[in-house]
Amino acid sequence: MKAIVIKGTGSWYRVEELETHDIYNCRIRGKMRMAGIRSTNPITVGDIVNFDVETSEKDLVGVITSVDKRRNYVIRRAINLSKESHIIAANVDMAYLVATIDFPMTNTEFIDRFIVSCEMYRVPVTILLNKIDLFKHEDYREFIDEFKAPYLAAGYNVIEVSAVEGTNIKELDALMSDNISLFAGNSGVGKSTLINALVPGLNIKSGEISEMHKTGKHTTTFSEMFKIGDNKYLVDTPGIKGFGLLDVSKEELAMYMPDLFGRSRECGFANCTHTHEPKCAVKDAVKSGELSAVRYDSYVKMASDLEDDKVNYR
Ligand SMILES: Nc1nc2c(ncn2[C@@H]2O[C@H](COP(=O)(O)OP(=O)(O)OP(=O)(O)O)[C@@H](O)[C@H]2O)c(=O)[nH]1
Ligand SMILES: [Mg+2]
Ligand SMILES: [Zn+2]
Known part of the structure; x- marks a missing residue:
C-alpha cells in the first residue's frame, strides 16, 4: 500500500493511505537509508512510502518498506561541522520562508542560505514578511521596502502578511493551489500562527516570544503536515536557528x-x-x-x- 508521510517523530511515522485516506501509524523495517544521502532522518514529511499493514486491535498500524524517489526536498546540515543532514520535507511545491524584520529579527544571510539550498534542490521559494502589523508606522516603510528589494530584484515573491490581523491572508490562501506548501524559518516568526490563520479551527500550538531575547521558544517540535483540501497540504516545521549548506562548492x-x-x-x-x-x-x-x-x-x-x-x- 502507498501513503504520504504526514508526521515523523523518528521512531513512528503517521501516514495517510493515498486511496482510502485512512491514517496509519508506521514503524520502519530495520535500518533504512536513502541512497546517497547521509541523513538524521531517512523518511520525512511529504515522502511517498510503501507499507505493509500489520494487524492490531486498536489502531491502524503498519511497517514502511520503502520510500519512493523524491521530486525535490528541503535539506540542511544537521549541525555545524556535521556531515549529516536533516531533511525538512520532501516533494514540496512551494517553500514559504517566514521572516520578520524584528521580534525576532531574521538575518538576511539566513534567508540567502535558505534560498540557495532551495534553488539547489529545485524547490520554489516565496518570502513571507510576517508581523507587518507591528510596523505600520510610516517611518518603517523605507526600511521594509529596502529589506524586500533585493529579493524582488532576484525574482522572488515577497509578501507582507500579518497572521494576527489577517493582512494578505486571503491572497496567500489563493496562492495555495499547489499540493504541498512548506512553512520554514526561525523560531517565533509565526509559522504556526500563520497556518492557524489560513486554516480556521485548526488551533495548532503557537508560543510566546521571550521578552529578554526577542526570540521564539521552539514551540513546534516536529514537522507536521495538515490537510486543507484534496491533495492540498500545509507543513508546519520547528524553528531553525541556522542553515548549513551541503553539497555545493565555492565555484558552484x-x-x-x-x-x-x-x-x-x-x-x-x-x-x-x-x-x-x-x-x-x-x-x-x-x-x-x-x-x-x-x-x-x-x-x-x-x-x-x-x-x-x-x-x-x-
Ligand atoms: N504581532 C504579531 N505577532 C505574531 C504574528 N504572527 C505570530 N505572532 C506571535 O509570535 C509568537 C510566535 O508565534 P508562533 O506561531 O508560535 O511562531 P513559530 O514560527 O511557529 O515558532 P516555533 O514553533 O518556535 O518555530 C506568538 O506569540 C504569536 O502570537 C503577527 O502577524 N503579528
Ligand atoms: Mg511553530
Ligand atoms: Zn566575477
Whole structure:
C-alpha cells in the first residue's frame, strides 16, 4: 500500500493511505537509508512510502518498506561541522520562508542560505514578511521596502502578511493551489500562527516570544503536515536557528543566486569567483547599485565558509 508521510517523530511515522485516506501509524523495517544521502532522518514529511499493514486491535498500524524517489526536498546540515543532514520535507511545491524584520529579527544571510539550498534542490521559494502589523508606522516603510528589494530584484515573491490581523491572508490562501506548501524559518516568526490563520479551527500550538531575547521558544517540535483540501497540504516545521549548506562548492555557489549569476557572464575570467578578481561584472554591478550589496555580502560569506568548511552554518 502507498501513503504520504504526514508526521515523523523518528521512531513512528503517521501516514495517510493515498486511496482510502485512512491514517496509519508506521514503524520502519530495520535500518533504512536513502541512497546517497547521509541523513538524521531517512523518511520525512511529504515522502511517498510503501507499507505493509500489520494487524492490531486498536489502531491502524503498519511497517514502511520503502520510500519512493523524491521530486525535490528541503535539506540542511544537521549541525555545524556535521556531515549529516536533516531533511525538512520532501516533494514540496512551494517553500514559504517566514521572516520578520524584528521580534525576532531574521538575518538576511539566513534567508540567502535558505534560498540557495532551495534553488539547489529545485524547490520554489516565496518570502513571507510576517508581523507587518507591528510596523505600520510610516517611518518603517523605507526600511521594509529596502529589506524586500533585493529579493524582488532576484525574482522572488515577497509578501507582507500579518497572521494576527489577517493582512494578505486571503491572497496567500489563493496562492495555495499547489499540493504541498512548506512553512520554514526561525523560531517565533509565526509559522504556526500563520497556518492557524489560513486554516480556521485548526488551533495548532503557537508560543510566546521571550521578552529578554526577542526570540521564539521552539514551540513546534516536529514537522507536521495538515490537510486543507484534496491533495492540498500545509507543513508546519520547528524553528531553525541556522542553515548549513551541503553539497555545493565555492565555484558552484553563484549558480544558485540568480541575480548574481545573471551578471557573472560578463566577468573577465570564466572561472571568476567574484571576490578578488579584476574585471568582475558582479562587483561592478554592486558598485553601481544594480546588484544588492546585501546579497553580495551573503555570497562572500557563504563562499568563504564553504572554502574552509569550518563554520558553514549560520
Ligand atoms: N504581532 C504579531 N505577532 C505574531 C504574528 N504572527 C505570530 N505572532 C506571535 O509570535 C509568537 C510566535 O508565534 P508562533 O506561531 O508560535 O511562531 P513559530 O514560527 O511557529 O515558532 P516555533 O514553533 O518556535 O518555530 C506568538 O506569540 C504569536 O502570537 C503577527 O502577524 N503579528
Ligand atoms: Mg511553530
Ligand atoms: Zn566575477
